Amino acid sequence: MSDLVRILDGNSFVVTDRRGDFSASPTFPTGLFSWDTRFLSKWRLTINGRSLYSLSLDDLQYYQARFFLAPASATHDFDSTMSIIRQQTINDEFEDQLTIISHGDEPVDLVVRLDVASDFADIFEIRHQTKKKGGYTSRIENGSLFLGYQREDFHREVMISCDLGSEIDPGNCRSEVDLDGLTATGRLEPKKMWVLKLRAAMLGPGRRTVRASLGGTPRRRPSLAEDLELWFDNAPRLETDHESLAGTYRRSIADLAALRYTPLVSAGLSVPAAGLPWFMTIFGRDSIITSFQALPFAPQLAAATIYTLSIPQGSRLDDFRDEEPGKVLHEFRYGESAAFEEQPHTPYYGSADATPLYVVLMDEYERWTGDAAMVHRFEREARAALDWIDTYGDAMGNGYIWYQRRSAPRGLQNQCWKDSDDGICYRDGRLPGFPRATCELQGYAYDAKIRGARLAREFWGDPAYAERLEREAADLKQRFNRDFWIERHGYYALALDTNGDQVDALASNIGHLLWSGIVDESRADQVARHLMSPELFSGWGVRTLATDQARYNPIGYHIGTVWPFDNSLIAWGLRRYGFDRESARIAIAVIEAAGYFAGRLPEAFGGYERDLTRYPVEYPTACSPQAWSAGATLLLLRAMLGLEPVGDQLVSRPSLPDGFDRLVLRNVPGRWGRKDVSA
Known part of the structure; x- marks a missing residue:
């Protein structure tokens, strides 16, 4: 599957397409995984309602990938007034940093949309196509989206949040969370850039890390x-x-x-x-x-x-x-x-x-x-x-x-x-x-x-x-x-x-x-x-x-x-x-x-x-x-x-x-x- 991008850090990994998006595949485990559970089965980005086109990819660091994108189709007259550098990093949590760069002469109003979902599939369930036996939850709390799954005392949860950054006028930007994802809106001035960060934290019972909830000792985390x-x-x-x-x-x-x-x-x-x-x-x-x-x-x-x-x-x-x-x-x-x-x-x-x-x-x-x-x-x-x-x-x-x-x-x-x-x-x-x-x-x-x-x-x-x-x-x-x-x-x-x-x-x-x-x-x-x-x-x-x-x-x-x-x-x-x-x-x-x-x-x-x-x-x-x-x-x-x-x-x-x-x-x-x- 050479068209897929893999980012990993020991106990956790993410598999995306060449734009940095993923949705659950019936034949190959795309998504965000940790400790044998898929915490996210969908992570799809659009800007102003349009999917992004992949220009180039840098995945030389195993824990990080950089996607160079544009909100346009690949045509002979390709001439986008905007480009996006998408940097994804996995290090106990998953971070998706978007750097949106204006190349035009006029301000542009942006609607950044992230659609998310989680099936909390066990890695064995993906291979054998078995069905879940527990129940799902979703709620919004303190500006973050929590998706969860519980079967008796087995509990997994993912928290999705957004940091709008300081590069854009705070009076011109805001973010909203709903049960299907989050939306960030803002006005980008000519020749400027907007850096915002999307995060997903993988949790076990009591909102502890999965390692801690399983009784493991914390890992020393150097850079x-x-x-x-x-x-x-x-x-x-x-x-x-x-x-x-x-x-x-x-x-x-x-x-x-x-x-x-x-x-x-x-x-x-x-x-x-x-x-x-x-x-x-x-x-x-x-x-x-x-x-x-x-x-x-x-x-x-x-x-x-x-x-x-x-x-x-x-x-x-x-x-x-x-x-x-x-x-x-x-x-x-x-x-x-x-x-x-x-x-x-x-x-x-x-x-x-x-x-x-x-x-x-x-x-x-x-x-x-x-x-x-x-x-x-x-x-x-x-x-x-x-x-x-x-x-x-x-x-x-x-x-x-x-x-x-x-x-x-x-x-x-x-x-x-x-x-x-x-x-x-x-x-x-x-x-x-x-x-x-x-x-x-x-x-x-x-x-x-x-x-x-x-x-x-x-x-x-x-x-x-x-x-x-x-x-x-x-x-x-x-x-x-x-x-x-x-x-x-x-x-x-x-x-x-x-x-x-x-x-x-x-x-x-x-x-x-x-x-x-x-x-x-x-x-x-x-x-x-x-x-x-x-x-x-x-x-x-x-x-x-x-x-x-x-x-x-x-x-x-x-x-x-x-x-x-x-x-x-x-x-x-x-x-x-x-x-x-x-x-x-x-x-x-x-x-x-x-x-x-x-x-x-x-x-x-x-x-x-x-x-x-x-x-x-x-x-x-x-x-x-x-x-x-x-x-x-x-x-x-x-x-x-x-x-x-x-x-x-x-x-x-x-x-x-x-x-x-x-x-x-x-x-x-x-x-x-x-x-x-x-x-």
Whole structure:
């Protein structure tokens, strides 16, 4: 949806058209949102009864957009005597500042009208088109319009007000509020300007902020401009002659700043939210992988993610939430449907990968930063996660991680990263039964055990536990290479079905196996060749499913699209096994694709052959910005530079794609302090 404008600030966001207006869409969540609720579903501006025409747009700051408008139609003889600069900012509340500029020689009487409405839709209601069960209110109080919604003790309210400003003669202007919006009138003198501000404050019960009403502590709110400048100053500085990479890198760093989300349980720390518009909340898997990708650039995200995911770690058996002791959450929601347990996201634990990945991130974080205190502080949680792998994760008792939802019908059927209903399939298109054991889950478990052994030996003072984990990892690797390898095809099965038979589709998941290290060295070459084959590699990246599989669809969510995050893990895995040229080829393909999206890699894009389309095709409902897509750029940079922490040193082994003459990354943070890396 490239014609939409997105402005966000962690827990709140607004999606508008290119004029700054919005009205509720049945297919895409336009409007003003905070904490999983749409507080405004209509915000439409007219001047003297006329809609505005968009001349230009500046949305370079994630928390602010500026629209350059005129009250005229686009014609060959376009000659407006007035223009409008509309600046929208979101920072706990939504502000819409209008600067109306006169270019004529005569005074002009203005009627500025803002039509507003709110459906207070839950984000899940928009996706599933369900109806509200509470009641609406509207009233005018002290010159402001209050729109509200209440269902038992769930209460949300938005307050809309207008500041007429001091630039216009107060005797010539006034504002009036009605139940459908507000109207400001005034006389604008020749060559003068009128600045007025329209505001919307999002409130919970007792007219407190939503955060306060949910029991959260207030956030420290520095100037967003200063905060963004500091964020960029702390990130490594990239020097390159490759324009697409330079622009994509800057956009990725900015998007990670924009997606910093402060959960109620995080003690004020900010973690990566998964993506706008559907997933502006903490996601176990997405937050972990994004933090992993960003370690050489923003290691504080990993620290916050480890801390935040440790607090609500599973402690009991709860079928409704798919909760199990030691399990790391999948998703946490605060909207109406969650409050009334119409869906289980308070929190929901329906992912089988977040738990081993939690241990992977903890180890990688310590390797980069030397923060042993974090490893000691969350030893119990890391051990609980490792225990989950061998107990509740091993639902079939054969040493593999399996998943099967217990929270029906609201829970996820597929609890791996390809969590759409048809994401796991056989070559002939059939869908396997449950439980399922996808291949990458076993790779994550192997990696978690290897890393857990290092933590146990070096930090927890438990060499016996370390040796046990290493034995289990070696046994898992041997069994996996026996049970998942499809000899006739020369690649690993996508999964095992409930009978232990191989789910034989060729999919991008095999690249995650290289990242985890579970692939036998003798088979790595065949895996790499499949990943770079025409069936999987589109020219823009590795597809989620090969073209010769029955369910392949170039715009199928997990059955043929290209996912940037997926490709970043594959590229890093290829480097791990020494396939440097193949890794570089993926890196340049994804970076070149980013250029067609103004540097902002979406969640996914079409898997069409590059020679066919000549440009990457948008996936219609992809999240953008999306955290692990922004992080993909960073991990691809790490892969190209071959960055690895070794002891207290940062080691680099560059392998650049064709067309790169120079690549320098300055002030890479880590346990070594700051270090420059060049290729």
